[in-house]
Amino acid sequence: MDKQHPQQQWQQAVTAYAQAINRYVAHGQAQGWDDLEEPQHPPTEHLLGAWQSALEAINRPGVDDAQRQAFRQAWPPAHLPLVPLLDNHGQGIASLLLLDDGSLLARIGMPYEKGQVVRIGQQGVTPVIGIEHFGRCPQRRYFALANAEGVRVTDGWGGPQVARLHWPSGLEGLPKGYPFEPFDLPPTPTALVPFPDGQRVLLVSDQGIFLLAAEGATRLLPRQAQVLEALAEGTDPDDIALGLSMEHGAVSPDGRLIVLGEQSSRHLVLNEQLELIAEIGPGSEYPHFALFNTTGEQLIVNACHFYNGGTLGVRVADLPGLDTDYYSEDPRTPLLEDGARVYAGVAVAGGYIVGDAYGYLRAFGEDGEVRWQHFLGSTISAMDISADGHTLVAASHAGFISVIALEAGRPQWQIGTGDHCEVRRWLFWKGWDKALLW
Numbered sequence: 001m002d003k004q005h006p007q008q009q010w011q012q013a014v015t016a017y018a019q020a021i022n023r024y025v026a027h028g029q030a031q032g033w034d035d036l037e038e039p040q041h042p043p044t045e046h047l048l049g050a051w052q053s054a055l056e057a058i059n060r061p062g063v064d065d066a067q068r069q070a071f072r073q074a075w076p077p078a079h080l081p082l083v084p085l086l087d088n089h090g091q092g093i094a095s096l097l098l099l100d101d102g103s104l105l106a107r108i109g110m111p112y113e114k115g116q117v118v119r120i121g122q123q124g125v126t127p128v129i130g131i132e133h134f135g136r137c138p139q140r141r142y143f144a145l146a147n148a149e150g151v152r153v154t155d156g157w158g159g160p161q162v163a164r165l166h167w168p169s170g171l172e173g174l175p176k177g178y179p180f181e182p183f184d185l186p187p188t189p190t191a192l193v194p195f196p197d198g199q200r201v202l203l204v205s206d207q208g209i210f211l212l213a214a215e216g217a218t219r220l221l222p223r224q225a226q227v228l229e230a231l232a233e234g235t236d237p238d239d240i241a242l243g244l245s246m247e248h249g250a251v252s253p254d255g256r257l258i259v260l261g262e263q264s265s266r267h268l269v270l271n272e273q274l275e276l277i278a279e280i281g282p283g284s285e286y287p288h289f290a291l292f293n294t295t296g297e298q299l300i301v302n303a304c305h306f307y308n309g310g311t312l313g314v315r316v317a318d319l320p321g322l323d324t325d326y327y328s329e330d331p332r333t334p335l336l337e338d339g340a341r342v343y344a345g346v347a348v349a350g351g352y353i354v355g356d357a358y359g360y361l362r363a364f365g366e367d368g369e370v371r372w373q374h375f376l377g378s379t380i381s382a383m384d385i386s387a388d389g390h391t392l393v394a395a396s397h398a399g400f401i402s403v404i405a406l407e408a409g410r411p412q413w414q415i416g417t418g419d420h421c422e423v424r425r426w427l428f429w430k431g432w433d434k435a436l437l438w
Helices: 007-033 044-058 067-075 080-089 224-232
Strands: 093-096 104-109 116-121 124-127 133-136 142-147 150-157 161-165 188-192 201-205 207-211 216-221 248-251 258-261 265-270 278-281 284-290 298-305 308-315 334-337 343-347 351-356 362-367 372-376 381-383 391-396 398-407 421-427
Touching: 007 044, 007 067, 007 080, 007 308, 044 067, 044 080, 080 093, 080 258, 093 258, 093 391, 104 133, 104 398, 142 188, 150 201, 201 258, 216 258, 224 372, 248 284, 258 284, 258 298, 265 298, 284 351, 298 343, 334 362, 343 421, 351 381, 351 391, 362 381
Parallel strands: 093 381, 133 188, 343 381
Antiparallel strands: 093 104, 104 116, 116 124, 133 142, 142 150, 150 161, 188 201, 201 207, 207 216, 248 258, 258 265, 265 278, 284 298, 298 308, 308 334, 343 351, 351 362, 362 372, 381 391, 391 398, 398 421
């Protein structure tokens, strides 16, 4: 019988495993992975009851910051010890933004789930009523706020409304005279991206990708040319697939370019006139994600295969007329990161931080130079970064939201190669009465 208190057992197990993994990774990166044996996590399942009781206790009213810090020292955050609980309690967090006042805006649940939008502040979690989905423009100024009635654009969070846009009918971009059916309900956004002018919104959904504007919606994907080609080949209109999988889109910082795609397309780039100016062959099987850098001079595109993937970089100056095939070795589309299946990412000075399907945050330069990796756990589903670049927030399918102070020193219990410190972790777990702060 172990005479140590459960919190001592937890602390020792989590810290020892993190340090063993970090040594293992350092050795593998420096000298190769041959004959290296990955460390095994010490048994901790018997500690979960004590951990949950302690977590609930520290979230009762009246607990101060000093007590919370002491709790984090005693029960350092970890992922692997919680794996036995995730099937019942874990859930994806579809969208996450760090607002200028330091609070967080999150949509708990994935886009296809009913979900709930909440605001997370120092004093706790507050439901946001009347908003089902949200997004923010690349310049951080305009917000798109959506519900069944349509999409509102506001100048700042809580600021004045500057545009009100209607949902697409579903018939946009489809040739007339064919029995295409309009949408029964508004499409469910995978992403909403306002343009820097505050007057238009890119709507990414599994029912199509659309540009929303005052004069109406324009279908961007599937492209009208694809539909016409299928009809010309004699395909029955009922058999033309208008739905998308792995749909994604991004808007350049100046609003002049849109990049979009889905699992069976290449990465497509449109100009201000919505003309196709580039088709980029992906670096893996299924196009999945796109992101512009901070200056708008480079674009990264990710494609995946199972839990792995490849991320290409493209200079915006090289886009006009670019037409490459899958796995192209064109020097204009170099492979910047090999390995990550990316669902979320942010641009930083001179590079990017992406979240992968294995629960790692990975940072690399615009030239592909590896910077660091940081382990959160489960597939990373959403990310944002503060305007000053000092605070990173990331969410995962484990139901975690992690607030990370970059370059603030790595605690002993953190798995990773970067010098970063997680300062708060929220658990939004199914079956719990409320979110709990770790």
